[in-house]
Amino acid sequence: MKRYRDLSSWLKEKYGSKVYKVSLTAATTCPNLDGTLAKGGCSFCNDAAYSPLALAKNRRGQSIATQLKEGIAYVKKRHRTPKFISYFQSFTSTYGDKKILLEKFKESLDHPDVVGLALSTRPDCIDEAWIESLLKFGKNKICWIELGLQSANDAVLAKINRWHTRRQFSEAMKILSRYPIPVCAHAVLGLPGETRKDVLETARYLATQPIHGIKIHNLHVVKGTTLANEYQRGEYTPLDLETFVDWGVDFLEQTPPHLLVHRLNAHAPRDLTLAPDWSVNKLGVFNAVENELEKRDSWQGKALGFSN
Ligand code: SF4
Numbered sequence: 186m187k188r189y190r191d192l193s194s195w196l197k198e199k200y201g202s203k204v205y206k207v208s209l210t211a212a213t214t215c216p217n218l219d220g221t222l223a224k225g226g227c228s229f230c231n232d233a234a235y236s237p238l239a240l241a242k243n244r245r246g247q248s249i250a251t252q253l254k255e256g257i258a259y260v261k262k263r264h265r266t267p268k269f270i271s272y273f274q275s276f277t278s279t280y281g282d283k284k285i286l287l288e289k290f291k292e293s294l295d296h297p298d299v300v301g302l303a304l305s306t307r308p309d310c311i312d313e314a315w316i317e318s319l320l321k322f323g324k325n326k327i328c329w330i331e332l333g334l335q336s337a338n339d340a341v342l343a344k345i346n347r348w349h350t351r352r353q354f355s356e357a358m359k360i361l362s363r364y365p366i367p368v369c370a371h372a373v374l375g376l377p378g379e380t381r382k383d384v385l386e387t388a389r390y391l392a393t394q395p396i397h398g399i400k401i402h403n404l405h406v407v408k409g410t411t412l413a414n415e416y417q418r419g420e421y422t423p424l425d426l427e428t429f430v431d432w433g434v435d436f437l438e439q440t441p442p443h444l445l446v447h448r449l450n451a452h453a454p455r456d457l458t459l460a461p462d463w464s465v466n467k468l469g470v471f472n473a474v475e476n477e478l479e480k481r482d483s484w485q486g487k488a489l490g491f492s493n
Pocket of ligand 1: 214215226
């Protein structure tokens with residue numbers, strides 16, 4: 186029995202085969218790093234953690250065509266699949282020269298094996314002009330916006346140096362909801378100072394937003410970050426697996442069943458991960474969430490009164 190609406194099954198049904206994301210960079214930066222808002226970035230942020238180490242070097246100087254070629258070859262070594270999504274996950278992918286960015290997005294969508302793209306961004310970097318352009322050339326393909334909220338508690342957002350608020354997320358959603366563009370909201374569980382109550386509040390808040398999907402995952406401590414320093418000074422303790430799974434399933438129970446679940450765990454390359462150890466075992470985390478759902482005989486939206 187399927188207990189949540191996962192993105193990969195949805196894509197398989199839609200395209201008749203597995204679809205994998207290929208991580209690309211549009212060589213952007215972020216207002217939280219370039220001094221516009223701040224210079225330190227979110228306390229957990231290390232861009233190197235977002236793509237396979239084998240591909241990470243010199244990617245910012247590479248054309249989209251080269252990144253796609255190498256990224257597709259990398260995925261094909263592990264999975265037999267003919268279809269891909271261009272995933273602009275690096276930094277804030279809608280921040281920068283719009284003309285240049287749109288050309289890069291278009292170039293990635295023009296690739297015959299690419300069925301869509303996903304753009305990872307912040308609530309304060311949403312602009313109506315580029316959404317309109319994106320929709321024009323992305324007409325026959327999926328164009329997801331992955332919008333980072335992380336937590337609905339402003340005190341937690343301040344603690345991780347996020348430099349945006351829950352209200353800004355709501356304002357961005359108001360703009361995006363005027364367009365036929367699917368939005369996946371991104372939340373992280375186990376942020377510094379975050380409690381189970383905060384996590385439930387984030388889930389309940391997102392259930393009220395006009396989103397189409399969610400990406401929720403554990404916080405892991407990556408080398409070279411402010412969070413790594415806090416962890417080494419004993420000021421931050423990551424969640425243990427049991428607590429993460431417990432909170433993750435609580436979150437799913439508060440999530441309306443029509444929302445696609447894009448992700449339930451996150452990991453960085455082992456060489457970059459300081460803690461927790463369990464986060465590098467992607468399959469282990471996935472199985473633990475599935476087992477907890479089964480143990481509780483629960484499913485996405487159960488706490489909202491939906492049956493499975
Ligand atoms: S908004 Fe994203 S890219 Fe910018 S500092 Fe935070 S995590 Fe890093």
